[in-house]
Amino acid sequence: MSYIVKIPNGIICMSETLFECPKCHTKYSGERESERLHNAKRMLIYKRCTTCRSWIGITYDIQGDIRSWLKEDELVNSNRSAILKMKSFIK
Ligand SMILES: [Zn+2]
Numbered sequence: 829m830s831y832i833v834k835i836p837n838g839i840i841c842m843s844e845t846l847f848e849c850p851k852c853h854t855k856y857s858g859e860r861e862s863e864r865l866h867n868a869k870r871m872l873i874y875k876r877c878t879t880c881r882s883w884i885g886i887t888y889d890i891q892g893d894i895r896s897w898l899k900e901d902e903l904v905n906s907n908r909s910a911i912l913k914m915k916s917f918i919k
Contacts, residue, residue, distance in 0.1 A: 830891040843892035850898050852880040858894050861886050865894075874899060 830843040845858030854877060864873050865888060872887045883899035 830893050841892060843888070843894075845894050847886065847894045847896045849877040849880060849882070849884055850896060850901075851882050852877065854879040858886075862894065 830841060833840045833842065845862045846855065847858050847861075848855045856875075861873065861875060865871060865886065872885065875884050875886055876882070877884055885897045885899050885902060887895055889895050
């Protein structure tokens with residue numbers, strides 16, 4: 829969750845960088861990842877979980893908080909949409 833603090837002539841927006849592995853729930857502070865995200869061209873990075881070794885996708889949401897998901901779910905979803913497209917061609 830992000831916090832907005834009012835200051836004279838503006839606001840300061842503070843964002844949460846804490847995230848966890850969606851599979852084994854290992855928690856990460858997100859400090860290194862947020863630095864990597866700032867330098868990433870597409871605002872998207874992947875990190876390997878140190879506990880269960882699965883790939884985690886990491887990005888910011890519209891409020892500036894870190895969001896994480898499993899890369900394997902990403903592939904399942906893209907396959908699912910590909911199957912739906914194929915089905916619509918058959919009809
Ligand atoms: Zn994990």
